[in-house]
Structure formats: structure tokens, C-alpha cells
Amino acid sequence: MTSRTPLTAHTLVKTYGAAGTGTTALAGVDLSIAPGESVAIMGPSGSGKTTLLHCLAGVLPATSGQVIWAGQDLSSMSEGARTGLRRTDFGFVFQSGQLLPELPADENAALPLMLAGTPRAQATDTARRWLAYLGLGGMESRRPGELSGGQAQRVAIARALVGSPGVVFADEPTGALDQQTGHEVLGVLTEATRATGAALVIVTHDPGVARWCSRTVHMRDGRIVSEDRTPAAPAAQPVAPAAQPVAPAPQAGPTAQPGAPVAPGPWPAPTAPYGPNGTSAVGGSNLPDGVTVVPR
Numbered sequence: 001m002t003s004r005t006p007l008t009a010h011t012l013v014k015t016y017g018a019a020g021t022g023t024t025a026l027a028g029v030d031l032s033i034a035p036g037e038s039v040a041i042m043g044p045s046g047s048g049k050t051t052l053l054h055c056l057a058g059v060l061p062a063t064s065g066q067v068i069w070a071g072q073d074l075s076s077m078s079e080g081a082r083t084g085l086r087r088t089d090f091g092f093v094f095q096s097g098q099l100l101p102e103l104p105a106d107e108n109a110a111l112p113l114m115l116a117g118t119p120r121a122q123a124t125d126t127a128r129r130w131l132a133y134l135g136l137g138g139m140e141s142r143r144p145g146e147l148s149g150g151q152a153q154r155v156a157i158a159r160a161l162v163g164s165p166g167v168v169f170a171d172e173p174t175g176a177l178d179q180q181t182g183h184e185v186l187g188v189l190t191e192a193t194r195a196t197g198a199a200l201v202i203v204t205h206d207p208g209v210a211r212w213c214s215r216t217v218h219m220r221d222g223r224i225v226s227e228d229r230t231p232a233a234p235a236a237q238p239v240a241p242a243a244q245p246v247a248p249a250p251q252a253g254p255t256a257q258p259g260a261p262v263a264p265g266p267w268p269a270p271t272a273p274y275g276p277n278g279t280s281a282v283g284g285s286n287l288p289d290g291v292t293v294v295p296r
């Protein structure tokens with residue numbers, strides 16, 4: 001669920017294979033991801049990005065160090081408890097191939113809810129509203145093979161968000177797309193995740209990703225070597241943010257606090273020409289039930 005708790009890694013080490021002769025993929029990583037924060041992880045191939053993502057999400061056990069989420073050390077939990085936590089608290093978007101080919105888009109997107117015990121009709125109803133919100137209205141019955149790569153990734157984003165996770169993990173979600181479609185998907189992913197109040201951890205090779213994230217972390221040889229925060233506004237920019245056209249923010253769902261700000265945080269709103277009308281990546285008024293918009 002959406003949470004006000006940070007996700008933190010302390011001196012995280014991950015070695016594949018036997019101690020001494022194995023590969024050290026993570027050589028002592030410290031990282032804290034604040035609630036609602038969007039963090040891009042970049043670095044050369046083999047630098048440990050996917051390994052870090054998997055350790056943070058409790059998919060892989062760390063060799064040493066800790067990952068703390070909601071006051072719990074993931075490494076001290078049983079595998080069953082970690083699996084349950086991944087279903088309820090985390091959402092995942094991968095490069096491709098994550099949708100079940102025999103299921104229509106709405107059932108693919110509804111899977112996390114169904115796995116958590118939500119009745120099928122209710123789960124697909126929520127999933128359909130997510131699909132509409134993400135610009136896929138009318139495509140609910142299509143199977144993955146009948147969707148474009150960008151549309152399939154929107155279904156994957158709906159699936160990642162449908163259970164109102166606290167953190168969404170994305171590993172090269174645009175890696176199989178052309179640049180323009182990739183940027184559209186990045187816009188959808190970051191905007192929709194931000195609207196729910198979830199944090200986002202995104203591994204990418206796209207150097208333009210900082211535009212959508214509040215922070216970029218650079219890895220090399222299993223370590224974080226530097227990080228950049230996206231400035232609130234370019235210092236040399238004379239244009240006041242309020243004067244810029246801002247994409248319409250999604251309206252609060254029924255559980256949102258009245259008057260809660262739904263506009264993006266201190267980083268600039270994406271201005272990419274994505275979205276059906278070149279305005280917003282996602283649709284405005286139908287944020288699905290149960291989504292809490294968290295002020296930041």
C-alpha cells in the first residue's frame with residue numbers, strides 16, 4: 001500500500017557464486033528512497049543496477065547489509081512473507097514480456113488484485129479504470145499480441161499500480177521501445193506513480209530520464225559513485241513556473257484529502273508532447289477508487 005515510510009538500504013552487498021570466487025555485484029550500497037520520490041538508477045552494463053533493484057524489492061536476498069521497508073528488514077523475513085509483501089506493497093514494470101499472452105489487458109492488469117484475493121469482477125473493474133486513466137480505454141479486451149509495445153507497457157504500468165503499492169520498481173521499462181514511445185511511457189509511468197503517492201525506482205539507460213525523476217543515482221562496479229538531484233527550477237530560467245502550461249493534474253479519488261495538492265512536486269512537470277492530446281500522459285478525472293493522493 002501507499003506508505004509514508006522510506007525504503008532504505010544499508011551497506012548492501014550482493015555476491016553471486018561462492019564467496020571469494022564469485023562476482024560481487026553490489027559492494028556496499030547505501031540508499032534511502034523517500035515516500036513519493038522518483039529515483040533513476042543509471043550506470044554501465046554490469047554495474048549492478050538490476051541486482052540493486054531486486055535486492056531493494058526483496059526479490060533477491062542480499063549477501064549482507066539490510067533493506068528496511070515499513071520498519072522491517074526484508075532479509076529477516078521468510079520467503080513467504082517477502083512474496084506477500086511484494087504483492088501488496090510493491091509494483092513492478094520490466095522491459096517486456098511480463099504480460100500473460102493468453103489474458104486480455106484488463107485481466108493482465110487485474111492480476112495483483114486477484115492474487116491478493118479481490119473478486120475477479122471487482123479486480124477487473126478497477127483494472128479497467130486504470131487502463132482508461134492510462135489512455136487505453138477501449139482496449140481492455142485485447143491480448144498482449146494485439147497491442148503495440150507502448151500500449152503493452154501501459155498495461156504493465158496499470159498492473160504495477162492497481163494495488164496502490166508503496167514503491168514501483170521499473171527495470172529498463174522503455175528498453176524495447178523507440179525513443180519517442182519510450183518517453184511517452186516514461187511520462188505515463190512517472191506521472192501516474194506520482195499521482196498515487198508511490199515512490200518510483202527506475203533503472204534506465206536513457207540519459208533524458210532525469211527530466212522525469214527527482215533524483216538520479218549513478219552506479220559503477222557495484223557502488224553508487226554520484227547522484228544528481230533534479231533542480232526545482234533551472235536557476236537561469238526567467239519564466240515563472242506558474243506561467244508555464246502545466247499538464248492537468250489527475251483529480252483526487254474518493255479517498256483523497258480535500259484540497260490536497262495533486263500537482264507534481266518540486267521538480268518540473270514533464271512537458272514532453274506525450275498523451276492523447278499532447279497535454280498530459282494520463283487522463284484527468286477517473287483516477288481509480290482507492291487511490292490516495294499524497295501531498296508532497
Ligand SMILES: Nc1ncnc2c1ncn2[C@@H]1O[C@H](COP(=O)(O)OP(=O)(O)OP(=O)(O)O)[C@@H](O)[C@H]1O
Pocket residue numbers: 016017023024025043044045046047048049050051052
Ligand atoms: N544470476 C547471476 N549469477 C552470476 N552473476 C550475475 C548474476 N546476475 C548478475 N550477475 C553479475 O553481477 C553483475 C551485475 O549485474 P546486473 O545484472 O546487476 O547489472 P546491470 O547494471 O543491471 O547491467 P545491465 O545494464 O546490462 O542490465 C554483473 O557482473 C553480472 O555478470
Ligand SMILES: [Mg+2]
Pocket residue numbers: 049050051
Ligand atoms: Mg540490468
